Amino acid sequence: MAAPKPPHLDTLSLHAGQQPDPTTGARAVPIFQSTSFVFRDTDHAAALFNMERAGHVYSRISNPTNAVLEERIAALEGGVGSIALASGQAALHLAIATLMGAGSHIVASRALYGGSHNLLAYTLPRFGVETTFVAPRDLRAWGDAIRPNTKLLFGETLGNPGLDVLDVPAVAAIAHGHNLPLLVDATFTTPYLMRPFDLGADLIYHSATKFLCGHGTAVAGVLVDGGTFDWEASGRFPELTEPYAGFHGMDFQEESTVGAFLLRARREGLRDFGACMSPTTAWIVLQGIETLPLRMARHVENTRKIVEFLGTQSAVASVSYPELPGHPDHELAKRLLPRGCGAVFSFELKGGRAAGRRFIEALRLFSHLANVGDAKSLVIHPATTTHFRMDDAALAAAGIGPGTIRLSIGLEAAEDLIEDLAGGLRASQKA
Amino acid sequence: MELDVRNAKVYAYTGGKSFDPALPCVVFVHGAEGDHSVWGLQSRYLAHHGRAVLALDLPGHGRSAGQPLASIEAIADWIVEVLGAAHVPRAQIVGHSSGALVALEVAARHPGRVDRIALLGAAFPMRVSTELLEATRTDEPRALQMINIWSHGAYAHYPSSPGPGFWVHGANLRLMERQKRGVLPVDFAACNDYRGGLAAAAKVRCPTLFLIARRDLMTPGRTAQDLVKAIAGARVVEIDGSGHAMMAEKPDEVLDALRDFLSSAMPT
Ligand SMILES: Cc1ncc(COP(=O)(O)O)c(C=O)c1O
Numbered sequence: 232m233a234a235p236k237p238p239h240l241d242t243l244s245l246h247a248g249q250q251p252d253p254t255t256g257a258r259a260v261p262i263f264q265s266t267s268f269v270f271r272d273t274d275h276a277a278a279l280f281n282m283e284r285a286g287h288v289y290s291r292i293s294n295p296t297n298a299v300l301e302e303r304i305a306a307l308e309g310g311v312g313s314i315a316l317a318s319g320q321a322a323l324h325l326a327i328a329t330l331m332g333a334g335s336h337i338v339a340s341r342a343l344y345g346g347s348h349n350l351l352a353y354t355l356p357r358f359g360v361e362t363t364f365v366a367p368r369d370l371r372a373w374g375d376a377i378r379p380n381t382k383l384l385f386g387e388t389l390g391n392p393g394l395d396v397l398d399v400p401a402v403a404a405i406a407h408g409h410n411l412p413l414l415v416d417a418t419f420t421t422p423y424l425m426r427p428f429d430l431g432a433d434l435i436y437h438s439a440t441k442f443l444c445g446h447g448t449a450v451a452g453v454l455v456d457g458g459t460f461d462w463e464a465s466g467r468f469p470e471l472t473e474p475y476a477g478f479h480g481m482d483f484q485e486e487s488t489v490g491a492f493l494l495r496a497r498r499e500g501l502r503d504f505g506a507c508m509s510p511t512t513a514w515i516v517l518q519g520i521e522t523l524p525l526r527m528a529r530h531v532e533n534t535r536k537i538v539e540f541l542g543t544q545s546a547v548a549s550v551s552y553p554e555l556p557g558h559p560d561h562e563l564a565k566r567l568l569p570r571g572c573g574a575v576f577s578f579e580l581k582g583g584r585a586a587g588r589r590f591i592e593a594l595r596l597f598s599h600l601a602n603v604g605d606a607k608s609l610v611i612h613p614a615t616t617t618h619f620r621m622d623d624a625a626l627a628a629a630g631i632g633p634g635t636i637r638l639s640i641g642l643e644a645a646e647d648l649i650e651d652l653a654g655g656l657r658a659s660q661k662a
Numbered sequence: 663m664e665l666d667v668r669n670a671k672v673y674a675y676t677g678g679k680s681f682d683p684a685l686p687c688v689v690f691v692h693g694a695e696g697d698h699s700v701w702g703l704q705s706r707y708l709a710h711h712g713r714a715v716l717a718l719d720l721p722g723h724g725r726s727a728g729q730p731l732a733s734i735e736a737i738a739d740w741i742v743e744v745l746g747a748a749h750v751p752r753a754q755i756v757g758h759s760s761g762a763l764v765a766l767e768v769a770a771r772h773p774g775r776v777d778r779i780a781l782l783g784a785a786f787p788m789r790v791s792t793e794l795l796e797a798t799r800t801d802e803p804r805a806l807q808m809i810n811i812w813s814h815g816a817y818a819h820y821p822s823s824p825g826p827g828f829w830v831h832g833a834n835l836r837l838m839e840r841q842k843r844g845v846l847p848v849d850f851a852a853c854n855d856y857r858g859g860l861a862a863a864a865k866v867r868c869p870t871l872f873l874i875a876r877r878d879l880m881t882p883g884r885t886a887q888d889l890v891k892a893i894a895g896a897r898v899v900e901i902d903g904s905g906h907a908m909m910a911e912k913p914d915e916v917l918d919a920l921r922d923f924l925s926s927a928m929p930t
Contacts, residue, residue, distance in 0.1 A: 234793055234804075235811040246817045247829065281678075283707035285821035285913055293826035302818060305829035311836050312828035458836035463725075485675060486706075487824050488699040488724065489836040494824065 240307060240422065241524045248302030262514045263295040281479055282486070282498075292501055296510035300517050304443075304453050307422040307520070308435055311458030312493045314501065315451070315513055319418060319438025320346055321506035322452035326414055326434055328504065329496040330468060331382040333359025338376040338383075340367035340397065342390025342630075344438075345617070347416065351385075367395045368559065373405045382467060384411055388427060389419040389573055392613075392630050392637065393551050396560035396567060403431030410465040418442070418604070419573045423527035428457035430567065434492070441604025442574075445519035445526050449512045454496065458489035471495055526606070529642050531571030536645040537638070537652065541578050546586075546656040548579040548634065574641075575603045580634035586659040587612040587634050593658035596643060596651040608641035608648055663716075665747040672744060673725035674698065675717040677709020683749045686777075688924065689741065690717040693759030693783070694849035695809070695838040697724030700758065703823050703913045704920060711921075716748060722845050730848040734760065734856045738767035742775055754924055756780040758909065759881060760853045763788060766889070769870075770862035780871040780920055783878055783906050785885035786859030790850050798847040805846060810835045815877030815905030823913040830910045863892035870896040871923040873908065873916060880906035897923065 238246075251258050268287040270276035278284040287293050297315045305313045316322045327337070339351055341364040351362040365372035367386050377384075384406040386397040399415060406413040412433035417425065421442045427435050437443055439451035462471040463484050471491045474480040478498050483491035501507055519526075538552045553564035553572040564572050580586050590612070591599050597610040601617065611617065614633045618626060623633055640648065663681050665672040674681075675698040688708055690701040698705070698717035709715040720737060722730035731737045741764065745753055754777050757765035762784035769776045790798075797805035814831050822830050838846075870893045874883040883900065890896050899919040904911040 234808055237807060237811060243817075248818045250816055250818050278707055278710075281706070281710060282703070282825070283710055284703060284917070285823055285825040287826060295820065295826075298820075298826040299818070301827035302829045305827075305832055306817075309832060310829065311833040314827055458833060459839075461840075479678065481678060486678070486699070487702055488697055488840060489833050490699075490824050490828060493827065497825075497827065 243303070243306045244523050245521050247306030248299040260296060260299050260514060260517050262510050264510050266290050282481070290510065291505055291507045292497060294510050294513070296517075297508055297513040300513040300520075301453070303517065303520060304437070305455055307523075308455045309426055309428050309457070310435070310455040311489050313453050313455040314493060314496055315453050315508040317452065317506040317508055318450050319416075319436065319440060319452040320350065322436035322438075322454040323347055323350060323416070325454055325496055325500045325504065325506065326436060327355070327360065327383065329470065329492060329500050330412075331360060331470075334380055335360050336378050336381045337362040337385055338373060338381060339364055340386030340390055340395070341365060342367050342393065342395040343387055344391050344416065344418075367397055370398065370401055370405065373402055374408075377409050377411070381409070381411060383414055385414045385416075387416040387419065388425055389553075389575075392577055392635070394553050394558070394560075394572060394576055396553050396563045396572070398563055399427050399430040399432055399567065403433075406433075407431070410467060412460045419575055420568065421523060421527055423524050424531075424568055424570050424573060428459065433457050433460040439516045440602070442527065442530070443519055443523065444516045445523065445604065445606055447602060447605035447607065449515040451508055451512050451516050456490070456492045460492070462491055475499070526642060530574035530640060533642070533645045533648065534571070534574045534576065534640040537640055537648060538576065540649045540652065544656055546581055546660045548581050550576070550578040552576045575637065575639045577635050577637045579632050580636055580659055582659060582662075583633040584614050585662075587636060588615055589661065590636060590655040590659035591615075593655045594651055595654070596647060597638070597655075603639035605639065606642045608643060609639040611637050613637065665744060667740065667743050667747050668728075670721065670728040671726060672721070672747070673719040674744075674748070675701075675705060675715070677706045677713075677715035677717065679709040679715070681716070681748065682714050685712060685714040687714040687716065687745075687748075687750045687753040689745070689753045689755045690715070691737075691741065691755065691757035691761030691764050692718070692720065692723070693757075693761045694853060695806070695841050695846050696758075697837065697841070699724075699837065700909055701756075704909060704917045707917055708921070708924070713924075714750070716744070716750075716753075718744065723841055730845045731852070732848055733852050734763045734767050735771070735858065737764045737852070738771055741768050742772050745775055751775070752777050754778045754780070756782070756920060758782040759784075759906065760788065760849060763853070763856055763859065766862050766866065767858065769868055770858075770865040773865070773867060776868055778869045778871070778924065779866070780873065780923055781886075781889070782873040782908060782916070783875065783881045784872060784889055785881035786856075786863075786889050788853040788856060788881065788885075790854040795850060795854060798850045802843065802846055806835060806838045809838065809880070812879040813906040815875065815903055815911055819903070819911045821914060823910040830907065834907055834910060859889060860892055863889045866893050869923070871919065872896060872898045873901060873919055874898060875901045875904040875906060875908040875912070877904055878906045878908075
């Protein structure tokens with residue numbers, strides 16, 4: 232028999248996790264908009280509740296449409312499974328809440344989405360979980376920040392706001408040297424640009440709201456387990472390696488050598504915190520994923536053209552994109568992100584806040600809103616929107632200038648986008 | 663549960679219940695590069711339905727200490743020592759792949775210790791392709807990739823093990839990768855070198871079940887036929903739509919077939 236090859240990402244995007252519906256023959260994934268699922272008999276019911284048989288009981292815990300999404304994402308990432316959640320924030324919360332309780336500590340990159348920073352810096356300390364933030368490029372700082380009660384290292388594959396590239400292999404090595412897992416937020420890269428498990432990460436989450444969904448139509452999250460981390464050998468995770476009174480005394484690690492984390496996260500975290508995804512949302516995200524490889528290729532192609540255009544414009548002070556030789560992570564990006572550095576980036580407009588306002592208001596195609604990863608191109612000027620309360624000094628501390636503009640490049644014709652930007656740049660400089 | 667056999671730690675998953683040797687005992691034997699967790703759902707169900715369950719990690723696999731044993735016969739003799747350590751006089755033995763050959767050998771060599779055997783994905787001879795055998799020695803990642811692709815019948819099943827949201831292909835690959843380096847070539851050589859299948863089958867007197875997955879590319883159904891013919895009264899159940907990794911791909915069908923077989927009246 233000829234040696235087989237594993238299927239490509241493009242194929243898995245369409246097929247993983249699904250077969251045509253056995254009862255109706257439906258080829259597309261059906262939306263199972265049902266809260267609950269009938270038991271065959273009482274023994275079947277008892278077996279489902281006690282995890283002696285697999286199946287769906289109630290859609291807060293699992294649902295057939297969601298399961299297709301979960302298995303597909305796991306296949307794309309090369310993991311063992313995943314859990315679909317109500318949002319990216321819910322995915323980050325579930326990861327943390329499964330691994331630790333009060334008295335625990337996280338080491339996180341400083342270059343994070345603002346919502347993640349809020350959760351770690353302000354909200355979790357109220358529940359007894361502390362975070363030390365480090366500059367992601369400072370590898371010494373990651374190791375130095377680890378304490379006896381540290382449970383997790385965490386960063387974004389491409390970090391806000393300057394597109395810091397996380398050195399996943401190096402940070403994973405530091406984590407593993409201390410018997411700790413590494414969680415990455417891979418929202419900006421998607422499995423098309425990077426497969427963090429292949430580089431050493433242990434857990435991944437996505438705000439599926441962004442490129443996975445891809446059309447700005449659903450808020451969604453997904454948490455993926457690589458199945459690589461040995462919780463037993465680590466000795467720091469009694470939640471996974473000792474009997475849990477809240478679920479039949481189950482020792483999750485004993486139950487499943489590679490699935491302990493996800494079993495606990497579903498059986499406890501989804502059950503108790505309840506941040507489940509609606510099946511209709513799962514279907515919308517699945518529609519997006521079917522074309523993920525096509526879209527990401529186009530997102531990156533358009534982004535490269537626009538980065539190049541902006542670099543030639545006199546109204547532009549600087550452009551920050553890791554494929555540019557001047558970016559501090561240029562070499563790292565070549566190694567870890569050979570297919571591109573995504574479609575979200577910032578540039579600095581000359582003329583400060585006023586120029587930024589004029590630029591945004593002159594645009595016709597780019598939509599002015601607070602999101603990224605849509606099929607349509609998006610723009611935001613942090614100094615007059617998300618960060619308008621901050622003075623210039625506070626902005627600078629957050630890595631943002633008064634003229635910083637963030638773009639999320641969509642799938643339109645690059646020529647049309649460039650023409651729109653050219654109009655905005657002209658308007659920005661007319662005092 | 664931990665047992666001590668030949669002065670080495672042996673780990674056995676007991677299905678989430680404490681082990682009671684007074685109950686009828688079912689021993690689960692995993693195949694090459696596996697551990698007890700391949701039997702997760704089936705073993706847990708039976709433990710909660712009146713059986714004493716020992717889902718073993720073979721020596722050198724999972725949590726069990728020591729080196730992997732180099733032949734099917736050696737593993738069979740070791741199983742009987744495990745029964746002794748667990749104070750189990752007689753057991754039903756369920757094996758998958760090379761574990762099925764082990765179950766066959768235990769029944770042939772130690773008939774007084776075995777009530778029934780269930781053989782999942784059995785084949786004789788269990789020849790391993792030259793390319794794969796070579797890869798187990800020289801390119802383990804490539805070998806695991808080949809095994810993983812050949813082990814699965816489809817990109818999705820409902821339900822699959824351990825439950826919704828698990829990508830069966832990914833979980834199987836990761837489980838194999840978790841085994842220590844050097845276990846894989848020993849396990850596959852043991853399959854490839856095993857010669858005693860027909861002689862053992864001729865000696866089997868206990869009720870025997872063959873579970874054959876219709877999409878099995880590792881041990882296709884026809885490769886079990888000589889064994890089936892050699893065991894008088896052997897029962898055969900075929901499983902639709904599944905590859906070799908049938909406990910994960912079709913956990914309900916596998917469990918139902920095992921439950922019916924293990925609880926059917928003993929022939930007199
Ligand atoms: C990088 C990143 N991570 C996480 C999130 C949070 O995701 P959600 O809005 O789906 O909760 C976002 C949202 O903007 C994000 O950009």
